[in-house]
Amino acid sequence: MKFRSPTKSRGLVADARGSSLLxxxxxxxxxxxxxxxxxxxxxxxxxxxxxxxxxxxxxxxxxxxxxxxxxxxxxxxxxxxxxxxxxxxxxxxxxxxxxxxxxxxxxxxxxxxxxxxxxxxxxxxxxxxxxxxxxxxxxxxxxxxxxxxxxxxxxxxxxxHDPSDAAWLIACQTDEDIRCGTKDKIKTPYNRNLRIPYPAKDLGGGKSAFAPPGFGSKRIVFDNDTGTIQYLCNDADGVISNDVVANLTNGAYTDCQSLNGYLISGFITAGVSPRTPPDFLNIGTTADLTDTTTINGQTSISMLPSITAPASLVQCFDDSETATKQYASTISYVCIVTPNDSDGNPDTPSVWSGTLGIDLTGTGVAIGTGSSDVKVCRFGASGTSDGTTTSNRAHHSNYVDVTETLENQNFILIQGNRNCDSSLSEVQHQP
Known part of the structure; x- marks a missing residue:
């Protein structure tokens, strides 16, 4: 019988214990x-x-x-x-x-x-x-x-933006009334009042300037929020593209007249054959912007406003006599009217009333119903305005209590013995 050495066995156990500790x-x-x-x-x-x-x-x-x-x-x-x-x-x-x-x-x-x-x-x-x-x-x-x-x-x-604009959209539900109210402040993409002429130059500072037709050095300055006219000035250099609001104070705008006015604007065209007015040259028959418009060889074609006091007319401008037209074959005009604060309430707009006609004095041609005369038709509605915003915009024979700037108050001149065309919304205006 063989026996394992006890000494060798104890060494192996000691080695194992050391490894476990490590x-x-x-x-x-x-x-x-x-x-x-x-x-x-x-x-x-x-x-x-x-x-x-x-x-x-x-x-x-x-x-x-x-x-x-x-x-x-x-x-x-x-x-x-x-x-x-x-x-x-x-x-x-x-x-x-x-x-x-x-x-x-x-x-x-x-x-x-x-x-x-x-x-x-x-x-x-x-x-x-x-x-x-x-x-x-x-x-x-x-x-x-x-x-x-x-x-x-x-x-x-x-x-x-004026938050009240949203209220207009809520209050005015139809296309006819979409611009309702006496303080129309709905704005164009230029973020200014809809009544300011589109070509007007934004001056900054909440103001825009407009050069009236035929008078490139005149400046009608509007308030962008209300659309009212604040100043009528002369521009020293006559270049509107470089105009800024500082021109009102740095001398670039001169002879500035402070106003609180409204603008009336529109166009005058001429009927074509067989309604062409007599001796009427270079309007309705040509697209040349450089033609001068004449009647009987004269250029005295102008607006004839009649404003009821205490409101008053400031001035009218047109491009009938200028060598360059704002629009081809068309006379463009604007008139500035200063309204009256009729009730003394600053929260209600000032108003004006009156009529607007065309003056051919000096042309040798009369306004009448004969074949050698000129008849004036307006594009609008017959009768007298009832004083509402909508009716005054419709270009009635009389304006009553106008509370805003009016645009597209347009006329057409035809031969005196011809009729205004009702199918085109023409209404006889003069005589």
């Missing part, structure tokens, strides 16, 4: 690194969650202020107005210095935020037009839990 130590080290990594991950996640929460809250605070600035319900509500604390005006959207937000107003916010607003008015000019908008940026600043300064910015554009 493995245990390595496992502890690896576990320690793992626990440290997990702890670091938890700290990183905590920091990320805190940063994310702060940035989300900053975004909400920025959106809150931007929405407040967008919620203006007036164009202007200056300090001192009775309802200044209740209503924000577009003109009052302005920069705000850095200020800390009260914890009382935001009790659920752990982080303390500060907020500021920067505003740039009309920062760019596009296609020679100065748009009415404000480039607005809301800035939030705070310190994270490590004390590191953090910031967040929310930029946006706030466009100028």
């Amino acid at each position: 493995e245990a130590l390595l496992a502890v080290v690896i576990l320690g690194f793992g626990l440290l990594a997990v702890a670091k991950l938890q700290v990183t996640i905590g920091d990320a969650l805190s940063t994310g929460r702060d940035r989300v809250q900053a975004l909400l605070l920025a959106e809150e202020e931007m929405d407040r600035l967008r919620s203006f319900d007036l164009i202007d509500n200056a300090a001192g107005s009775p309802d200044y604390a209740l209503h924000l005006g577009y003109n009052q959207v302005a920069a705000q210095s850095v200020s800390a937000l009260s914890s009382t107003d935001y009790p659920n916010y752990v982080t303390s935020f500060s907020r500021a607003v920067s505003v740039s008015t009309n920062p760019v000019t596009f296609n020679s037009q100065v748009p009415d908008f404000k480039l607005t940026t809301v800035d939030l600043s705070w310190s994270d839990k490590k004390g590191t300064a953090q910031t967040f910015s929310l930029p946006s554009v706030i466009a100028k």
Whole structure:
């Protein structure tokens, strides 16, 4: 019988015990690194969650202020107005210095935020037009839990518009009434009153200038919001493309007459054969913009308004005598009327009443019903206006209590013994 040596067996056991201890130590080290990594991950996640929460809250605070600035319900509500604390005006959207937000107003916010607003008015000019908008940026600043300064910015554009325009769309349900009301402020894509002539040059500063037909150096200056005429001036260089609002104060516009007026505008055309008016040259028979319009060789074709006092006529302009027409084969005209504040109430528009005709004095041709005379037809409705906005726009024989600028008050001149064409909405106007 053979026996294993006891000494050799004890050595093997000792070696095994040493290996197990080393493995245990390595496992502890690896576990320690793992626990440290997990702890670091938890700290990183905590920091990320805190940063994310702060940035989300900053975004909400920025959106809150931007929405407040967008919620203006007036164009202007200056300090001192009775309802200044209740209503924000577009003109009052302005920069705000850095200020800390009260914890009382935001009790659920752990982080303390500060907020500021920067505003740039009309920062760019596009296609020679100065748009009415404000480039607005809301800035939030705070310190994270490590004390590191953090910031967040929310930029946006706030466009100028009259909130009452939306009310017009609600109140006026039909095509006929879509521009209803005595204070028509619906605006064109140029963001100005619909009654301002389309070719008018936007001067910036809420004003536009229009060169009346035949008088390239004259400037009729409108208020973009109301559409009323504020000034009648002369332009020193006669070039409207470079006109700006500063021209009113820097001497570029001279002899400015302050007004609170309305414009009447339209076109005069001539009938074609067999209704061609006698001795009528270069209108209705040519498309040449450089022809001068004459009757019997004379160019004294002009408007003849009769305005009921205390309202008054300022001046009429037309391009019948000029070498270059605004539109081919057509005489363009405009007249400025100063209305009267009939009731002393600043919240109601001023009004004027009267008639508008055509004067051929000096041409040697009379207005009458003979074959050698000229008859004037208007495009519009028969009878007398009832004083409503719609009826005055319809070009009746008499204007009653006009409260706005009127456009497309058009006439056609025909041979005196011919008839106005009712199928074309022509109504005999003179004689």
